């Protein structure tokens with residue numbers, strides 16, 4: 001119960017990795033979790049599959065005004081959040097992923113930047129002030145921001161440049177938060193993920209695509225969303241109290257730096 005008495009908000013927690021993080025935090029770590037989806041019914045549906053303290057939130061991270069009102073509501077309901085996980089991402093799209101760099105259009109690039117990068121910026125910008133106020137009221141606990149990126153942000157990739165570009169910038173966001181707010185008891189991390197089996201990836205790929213992905217890491221398998229959630233729980237706890245700004249790679253040993 002490493003997150004007992006903590007309040008966490010996880011964007012994009014109606015499915016996949018975000019859902020696994022919300023479930024781990026609420027069911028196994030004792031946190032109160034704000035489960036988010038663009039569609040409130042999606043959040044309610046997800047929340048029903050989680051035991052523990054949860055609250056459904058309708059939230060589109062592209063809409064800054066809505067983000068700010070969710071941040072305000074979190075202060076009224078819970079005194080603010082202690083842990084913010086930015087997991088919302090533009091859905092994985094084979095048609096985008098398999099395009100070469102020179103084929104990238106502004107429309108597609110903007111669509112991905114709007115969710116993965118600007119969504120993360122909207123969230124952190126809106127939640128940081130109340131998170132700082134909350135941590136200042138506490139003696140030892142820190143506020144934690146966990147941003148979800150991917151390994152191509154570190155290694156590059158032969159296709160899917162819009163995702164790589166957005167996620168590389170997310171790493172920069174984490175570093176700024178860590179450096180600018182470290183003296184105010186805020187810690188920030190990026191999780192750089194490899195192939196994690198979710199409906200959006202493993203189950204939407206061709207058999208051949210899956211096989212190639214399986215062969216890539218040293219461990220010769222896909223990761224599970226639960227394996228990501230366990231790391232996120234650790235980072236959100238005080239176990240990582242003297243580490244910040246880090247990029248933690250979870251990819252079964254493909255990109256080793």
Ligand SMILES: NC(=O)c1ccc[n+]([C@@H]2O[C@H](COP(=O)([O-])OP(=O)(O)OC[C@H]3O[C@@H](n4cnc5c(N)ncnc54)[C@H](OP(=O)(O)O)[C@@H]3O)[C@@H](O)[C@H]2O)c1
Pocket residue numbers: 011012013014015016017018036037038039042059060061062087088089090091092115116119148149150151193194195196197198199200201
């Ligand atoms: N799975 C992998 O192999 C992998 C690898 C590297 C990185 N990642 C990253 O991990 C994260 C989760 O991926 P996943 O595989 O779990 O995919 P997923 O199931 O499609 O999750 C994406 C989530 O983002 C939400 N979302 C989409 N647009 C949004 C918006 N504008 N505002 C708020 N929420 C929005 C979706 O919820 P609603 O539709 O309910 O709003 C959904 O719950 C993403 O950031 C992805 O880029 C995944």
